[in-house]
Amino acid sequence: MPLFQLILIALIQGITEFLPISSSGHLILLPGLTGLNDQGQLIDVAVHVGTLGAVIVYFWSDVRSALAGLGRLLRGRVDTPGARLALGLVIATIPVVIVGAFLHLTGIDESLRSVAVIGWTMLIFGLVLYWADQRGAEHKTASDWTWGDALKMGLWQAVSLIPGTSRSGITITGARQMGYNREDAARLAMLMSIPTIFASAVLLGADVVKEANYGAVHDAALAALFAFGSALLALTLMMRLLRSVSFTPYVIYRVILGVVLLVYAYS
Template identity: 70%
Template sequence: MGIFHIFLVAVIQGITEFLPVSSSGHLILLPNLTGLSDQGQAIDVAVHVGTLGAVVLYFWSDVRLALLGLPRLARGRADTKGSRLALLLILATVPVVVVGLVLSVTGLSDAMRGIAVIGWTMLGFGILLWWMDQRGATGKTAADWTLRDAMIMGLWQAVALIPGTSRSGITITGARALGYERSEAARLSMLMSIPTIIASGTLLGVKVIGSADMQVARDGAIAAALSFVAALLALKLMMRLLQSVSYTPYVIYRVALGLVLLFIAYT
């Protein structure tokens, strides 16, 4: 795998993993629109590790709080901030894990990897994000996250298994619909990504164990480092911009890309 190909995959994954524009959709489009070969599951694992490192570093205070609460939660008690946050993140991850396993076993995940599907989801869920962002209330913060809200956002997150939907985009949409402030909606979405990335990365990792060699390991290390830097920069930029702007710029991009993809798909 050439270094330029690795660079493209890592940077695209790093930038789009946390922006509400769909990383999976862009990675599927890369070989379809450029003629490049598929990067393979080993590189997928590597870029997931890179983006995981970025979000853990950026939200370390929240991650540390949840990690410290895990032992107490394991004893059946969720009466501290840390143990409660850990419980909410676990509950929010259950739907996407269950639906993901179903799609993987039935083969439906591969059947949805077409340009037309990505075009429609880019367009439709982009408009939905704009609608909820404009009409949603703004009174709730991450401190107001409840069991009910975590489960609802978890169900929204499961929808992101359709390529082009965007995991961050759809969970932010769900959070805005529930009344969370823009930056708080993004914060919850990013925290929810951590166990989800761990789950998907573990599943992919199991598939590639035993098949990797030194060349794949080298490519993977480069991809992980590049995706880490790209993801960290994208996170910082988005969280800073949300202090003064809405999600409309991302919606405009999604709608424009969706229309172009639908034109390509049907002509």
């Protein structure tokens, strides 16, 4: 694969994975609107691994706490903040794994990869994010995350399997609707991405590992590296901006892109 296309794919994935504007939607649109060859599942897995590394590095203190808590959770003890966080992440991941496996095994996921679908989801869920962000209270923080809230956010996250919805966007929407402040809503959404991206990478990786060759692995490694760098930068900027800026700029982008895509799809 040409280096330019490889870098472009990695940058798109890295920048859009954690911004509420849908990385999967942009990656599907890239070959459809530019005429470039589809990057294939191996590169998809690689850029997901790169963004996974970025969120682990950025939220390392939370990740370390959850990993320590996971050990206690496996022993049936939920008596520390880390154990409660680990349990919340497990609960939040179950819906997207079940729905994702169903869509993948039935082939429904492929039928959703269209410009029209992405246009509608960009527009509709952008407006839903705006509504939740503007109307949602800010009386909850990440320390208030209950198992019930984790399940609700997990159900919201399962909706993100529709291309163009945005995994981070829909989980932030759910958190803001439940009253979490902007920064902690994004923090919980990012932490939820770790097991979700890992599960996605395992699912996709199982389909391509037997077909990989040295050249493909080399391309995948480069893609992962570029995706890691761009994702870490995008995540850092977004979390800093949330201290003073709402999600409205992302909503405006989603609405404009959604309208453009719908005009393109139905013209």
